[in-house]
Amino acid sequence: MIVVKIGGASGVNLDAVCRDAAELIRQGQAITIVHGGSAETNEISTQLGHPPRFLTSVSGFTSRYTDRETLEIFAMVTSGKINTLLVERLQRYGVNAFGLSGVDGRVMVAKRKDTVRIIENGRQRIIRDDYTGKVEQVNAALLNQLIAAGLTPVIAPLAISPEGEALNIDADRAAAMVAGALKAEAVIFLTNVPGLLRHYPDDTSLIPTIDKAKVEASLSFAEGRMKKKVLGACEALELGVARIVFADGRIDQPLQGALAGRGTVIS
Amino acid sequence: MIVVKIGGASGVNLDAVCRDAAELIRQGQAITIVHGGSAETNEISTQLGHPPRFLTSVSGFTSRYTDRETLEIFAMVTSGKINTLLVERLQRYGVNAFGLSGVDGRVMVAKRKDTVRIIENGRQRIIRDDYTGKVEQVNAALLNQLIAAGLTPVIAPLAISPEGEALNIDADRAAAMVAGALKAEAVIFLTNVPGLLRHYPDDTSLIPTIDKAKVEASLSFAEGRMKKKVLGACEALELGVARIVFADGRIDQPLQGALAGRGTVIS
Numbered sequence: 001m002i003v004v005k006i007g008g009a010s011g012v013n014l015d016a017v018c019r020d021a022a023e024l025i026r027q028g029q030a031i032t033i034v035h036g037g038s039a040e041t042n043e044i045s046t047q048l049g050h051p052p053r054f055l056t057s058v059s060g061f062t063s064r065y066t067d068r069e070t071l072e073i074f075a076m077v078t079s080g081k082i083n084t085l086l087v088e089r090l091q092r093y094g095v096n097a098f099g100l101s102g103v104d105g106r107v108m109v110a111k112r113k114d115t116v117r118i119i120e121n122g123r124q125r126i127i128r129d130d131y132t133g134k135v136e137q138v139n140a141a142l143l144n145q146l147i148a149a150g151l152t153p154v155i156a157p158l159a160i161s162p163e164g165e166a167l168n169i170d171a172d173r174a175a176a177m178v179a180g181a182l183k184a185e186a187v188i189f190l191t192n193v194p195g196l197l198r199h200y201p202d203d204t205s206l207i208p209t210i211d212k213a214k215v216e217a218s219l220s221f222a223e224g225r226m227k228k229k230v231l232g233a234c235e236a237l238e239l240g241v242a243r244i245v246f247a248d249g250r251i252d253q254p255l256q257g258a259l260a261g262r263g264t265v266i267s
Numbered sequence: 268m269i270v271v272k273i274g275g276a277s278g279v280n281l282d283a284v285c286r287d288a289a290e291l292i293r294q295g296q297a298i299t300i301v302h303g304g305s306a307e308t309n310e311i312s313t314q315l316g317h318p319p320r321f322l323t324s325v326s327g328f329t330s331r332y333t334d335r336e337t338l339e340i341f342a343m344v345t346s347g348k349i350n351t352l353l354v355e356r357l358q359r360y361g362v363n364a365f366g367l368s369g370v371d372g373r374v375m376v377a378k379r380k381d382t383v384r385i386i387e388n389g390r391q392r393i394i395r396d397d398y399t400g401k402v403e404q405v406n407a408a409l410l411n412q413l414i415a416a417g418l419t420p421v422i423a424p425l426a427i428s429p430e431g432e433a434l435n436i437d438a439d440r441a442a443a444m445v446a447g448a449l450k451a452e453a454v455i456f457l458t459n460v461p462g463l464l465r466h467y468p469d470d471t472s473l474i475p476t477i478d479k480a481k482v483e484a485s486l487s488f489a490e491g492r493m494k495k496k497v498l499g500a501c502e503a504l505e506l507g508v509a510r511i512v513f514a515d516g517r518i519d520q521p522l523q524g525a526l527a528g529r530g531t532v533i534s
Contacts, residue, residue, distance in 0.1 A: 044343075047315055072348055076311075080347015081339055084425065084433060087370050092431035096373040104352050105365040105418050145416060148407065151372050158351065164359035166351060 003182040005175035011192030012249030022093035036171035037078035064081035079156040098151040102159035109137040110159035133167030172232035180239025189250030195264035270447035272442035278459030280333040286307035289360035304345035346423040369426035371374035374405040398433030405448035439499035447506025456497040457516030464530035
C-alpha cells in the first residue's frame with residue numbers, strides 16, 4: 001500500500017497524477033489517496049461572502065480559522081467538489097475509486113481543539129469556536145474492507161469528534177495517520193515544488209535525501225505549508241512507515257518518479 | 268430494509284427524521300437514505316453567480332439544466348454539504364452513517380441524456396451540454412457490503428455514466444432504483460406536504476391510500492415535483508417494492524408515522 005497526499009494548493013497536475021495512479025494500480029500496486037482543498041476553499045468562501053481567516057498558534061503553525069460556517073464551506077468544497085471530481089477522473093482512467101471523508105463510518109476520529117491559543121498583533125488570545133481537530137484514530141478495518149472489495153479510497157480532510165462534530169483536519173497529517181493505520185510502505189506528498197528546499201523558493205536547493213533520524217531538524221528551514229508535511233513525515237515514520245517522499249506533483253508520472261527517488265526521500 | 272427519500276425542498280425536519288431513523292435502527296430496522304438538494308443548490312449557485320435554469324421536456328417534466336459548472340456546484344452542495352451534514356447529524360444520534368454518491372465505486376450507473384428535447388417559448392429545441400442522467404444500474408453488492416458492516420448508507424443524487432462522467436440524477440427515481448436493488452419492503456418519500464393531495468395545496472384533499480394498479484392515474488393531478496415522486500413510486504412498484512408512502516417530513520417521528528400509515532400509502 002502506498003498513500004498519496006495531493007496538495008490543495010494549485011499547480012498539481014491532477015490528470016498526470018490520476019493517469020499515473022491508474023498505471024500503478026494496473027501493475028498491482030494498492031493506493032489510497034488523501035487530498036486537501038485549502039486553495040479552492042479560500043476562493044469559494046470568498047465568493048460566498050465569508051472570506052478565509054488564518055490563525056497562527058503560539059508554536060508558530062498557521063491554520064484555517066474554522067467557525068461553523070467555514071466548516072460547512074470546507075466540507076462542501078473538499079468532500080463535495082474536489083473529492084467527487086477526483087473520483088470521477090480516476091474512474092475515467094479505469095480506477096474504481098471510492099470517495100469518503102473521515103465523517104463517513106467514523107473513518108477518522110479526531111480530538112477537537114476546542115481552545116486554540118493564538119498570537120494576534122503580538123498578543124496571546126484564545127479562540128473557542130474553532131472546528132479543527134487532530135486525528136487520533138483511523139478505522140483501518142473499514143478502509144481495508146473497501147480495499148479488499150477492489151476499491152481505491154479517496155479521502156477528504158474531514159474527521160468526526162467523539163461527540164459527533166465534523167471537523168476540519170490537516171490533510172498532510174491525516175495522510176500520515178492513514179498510512180500508519182494501513183501499514184503502508186510509503187507516503188508520497190505531492191506538492192507544487194520539486195521537494196524539500198533548503199532555501200525556499202530556490203529549486204536548486206532541493207535536498208535529495210534525509211536520514212529519518214534527522215528529519216525533525218528540517219522544521220527549522222521548511223517554509224509555511226511544508227512545515228505540516230515535515231510534521232506529517234515525522235508522524236508517519238513514528239507509525240512505522242519506512243519511506244516518505246516529498247515530490248513534484250506538476251510533472252508527468254509524478255508517482256513513478258517519486259517511487260524512483262525523484263524529490264526528497266526520507267528513509 | 269426501508270429506503271427513505273428526504274426531499275431537497277426546505278421544510279423537512281431533519282432533526283426529527285434523524286432521531287426517528289436512529290430509533291428504528293435501534294429496534295433492528297435497516298435503513299438506507301437517499302437525499303436531494305435542489306433548493307440549496309439554487310441558493311448557492313445564485314450566490315456563486317451561476318443562477319439555476321430549468322428545462323421543460325416535451326413530455327411536461329421539469330428538470331435542472333445541468334451544464335458542467337452547474338454539475339460541479341450540484342456535487343458540492345449535495346455530496347459535500349447536505350450529505351456530510353446528514354451523516355454528521357445521524358452520527359450524533361448514534362447511527363453509524365456512511366455518506367456516498369453514485370460516483371463512488373460506480374454505485375449508480377446512469378445513462379446520460381445527451382440530447383434533451385425541450386419546449387422553450389412554445390418551440391421545441393435540443394439541448395446537448397446537459398449532465399443529467401437516468402439510473403440504469405445500482406451496485407447492490409457494494410451497498411450490501413456496507414450494510415453488512417453495520418453502516419447506514421446516505422446517498423447523494425449523483426451517478427456515473429459508462430464513459431465516466433458524473434451526472435445529476437433525480438433523487439426520487441434514484442430512491443426507487445436503490446429500493447428495488449436492495450429488495451426493500453418499503454420506500455418512504457418525505458416531503459413538506461402531508462402526502463399526495465388531490466387538489467394541491469389543499470391539505471384536506473389528502474389521498475390516504477392508492478391501489479398500486481391505479482397509481483399511474485395520479486400523474487394527472489400530482490403537482491410539479493410530486494410528479495417525479497409518483498414516477499418513482501411506479502418504478503419502485505415495478506421493481507417489486509410492496510409499499511410506498513408519501514409522508515409529511517415536517518412532523519415528529521415522520522418515519523414511524525409513515526410506517527403506521529400516515530400520509531398516502533400505495534400498496
